[in-house]
Amino acid sequence: MAFIHLDIRCLYAILICTAFGSILSSHAEIKVNPPQDFEIVDPGYLGYLYLQWQPPLLPENCKECTVEYELKYQNIDSENWKTIITKNLHYQDGFDLNKVVEAKIRTLLQGECTNGLEVQSSWSEATFWISPQGNLETKIQDMNCIYDNWQYLFCSWKLGMGVNFDANYNLYYWYEGLDHALKCADYIKDNGKNIGCKFPYLESADYKGFYICVNGSSKSQLIRPSYFIFQLQNIVKPLPPDHLSIIVKNSEDVNLQWNVPEGPIPEKCFIYEIKFTEDDTTWVATTFENEMYVTRTSNESQQVCFIVRSKMNIYCSDDGIWSEWSNIQCWRGGIRKEVLYFFLIPFAFILFLVLLITCLLLYKQKVLLKMIFHRKQEVFSHQEALC
Ligand SMILES: *[C@@H]1O[C@H](CO)[C@@H](O)[C@H](O)[C@H]1NC(C)=O
Numbered sequence: 001m002a003f004i005h006l007d008i009r010c011l012y013a014i015l016i017c018t019a020f021g022s023i024l025s026s027h028a029e030i031k032v033n034p035p036q037d038f039e040i041v042d043p044g045y046l047g048y049l050y051l052q053w054q055p056p057l058l059p060e061n062c063k064e065c066t067v068e069y070e071l072k073y074q075n076i077d078s079e080n081w082k083t084i085i086t087k088n089l090h091y092q093d094g095f096d097l098n099k100v101v102e103a104k105i106r107t108l109l110q111g112e113c114t115n116g117l118e119v120q121s122s123w124s125e126a127t128f129w130i131s132p133q134g135n136l137e138t139k140i141q142d143m144n145c146i147y148d149n150w151q152y153l154f155c156s157w158k159l160g161m162g163v164n165f166d167a168n169y170n171l172y173y174w175y176e177g178l179d180h181a182l183k184c185a186d187y188i189k190d191n192g193k194n195i196g197c198k199f200p201y202l203e204s205a206d207y208k209g210f211y212i213c214v215n216g217s218s219k220s221q222l223i224r225p226s227y228f229i230f231q232l233q234n235i236v237k238p239l240p241p242d243h244l245s246i247i248v249k250n251s252e253d254v255n256l257q258w259n260v261p262e263g264p265i266p267e268k269c270f271i272y273e274i275k276f277t278e279d280d281t282t283w284v285a286t287t288f289e290n291e292m293y294v295t296r297t298s299n300e301s302q303q304v305c306f307i308v309r310s311k312m313n314i315y316c317s318d319d320g321i322w323s324e325w326s327n328i329q330c331w332r333g334g335i336r337k338e339v340l341y342f343f344l345i346p347f348a349f350i351l352f353l354v355l356l357i358t359c360l361l362l363y364k365q366k367v368l369l370k371m372i373f374h375r376k377q378e379v380f381s382h383q384e385a386l387c
């Protein structure tokens with residue numbers, strides 16, 4: 001019996017060992033390759049790049065497995081890698097072409113052949129950069145783009161420091177929806193050199209990358225191109241609010257109102273900044289509404305003034321540019337007395353005069369009518385007497 005007991009224990013041990021062994025060995029056997037032909041392709045969209053690859057060669061017994069790809073990419077110098085898990089064989093995103101683009105990809109395999117575990121391949125890497133031409137000094141400087149009232153885009157820049165007299169710059173732009181990059185058609189010029197661009201109407205160009213390249217040419221030197229990416233809704237500069245009004249109630253409560261700036265920007269996209277002045281003190285506040293209630297600190301204050309400016313709020317954009325300040329609107333405490341003295345009293349006097357004259361006239365007319373009536377009656381009675 002003891003022998004048999006021992007045998008059974010041994011048998012169990014052997015069984016467990018072999019089972020584990022087979023799992024371990026089969027696990028160790030599964031090796032998957034990284035995707036093939038991984039490359040970064042520039043379609044000429046000034047920063048919007050295609051990352052593409054081919055499926056890896058898979059072991060025979062893994063045809064039924066799920067194959068996914070883990071893609072990581074970044075512009076060199078940027079803080080962190082972006083990670084994408086996908087089953088597709090391509091991916092697109094915007095990159096800053098002033099810098100080197102780095103990407104890597106690996107295969108993730110999972111299924112029966114891996115005993116349900118996820119098996120990863122090694123990384124396949126690719127880089128992309130536009131080989132820098134020309135001196136760094138030849139780049140344009142201080143590029144500044146503003147989308148006025150969400151309608152008119154214009155960009156301006158300063159000439160590079162180290163450019164020869166014959167050098168000139170050109171601006172190209174692209175966004176998703178255009179077949180190819182377009183060249184600026186309406187330049188702002190200074191001494192014959194392009195220092196800015198007025199864009200035409202841009203159809204459905206918001207909430208996506210807007211890509212710009214400003215490069216240049218000169219017979220005697222190479223000009224370093226500059227690349228820019230932004231989203232149009234983030235550089236909107238609205239019009240200042242107008243039709244400001246101040247209503248003072250119970251000599252303490254002040255209601256400030258203004259009109260939403262006209263144009264395509266929805267009412268819900270605004271934030272306003274108010275600069276409120278009461279005699280010599282000034283404070284600043286922001287609001288999402290186009291009015292504000294304020295309490296005067298003293299009902300002795302002689303003058304209450306405010307100005308307001310507008311910007312796109314966080315519900316419609318990540319950023320924005322403040323509009324210019326509106327015209328100033330003031331309320332003067334003294335105005336009421338002035339109104340009383342210079343307007344109300346003379347008005348009341350004139351009204352009284354007019355009433356008096358009307359009454360007199362009416363009275364006179366009554367007397368006149370009575371006289372006529374009396375005469376008529378007299379004539380009538382005369383006639384009766386004759387008959
Ligand atoms: C400037 O960039 C555009 C768009 O990428 C390109 O077509 C053009 O050839 C470039 N010009 C120069 C002088 O590099």
Ligand SMILES: *[C@@H]1O[C@H](CO)[C@@H](O)[C@H](O)[C@H]1NC(C)=O
Nearest residue numbers: 250251252296297298299300
């Ligand atoms: C405002 O003036 C009234 C009388 O003119 C006075 O009774 C009241 O206390 C004043 N309020 C403040 C906040 O000064």
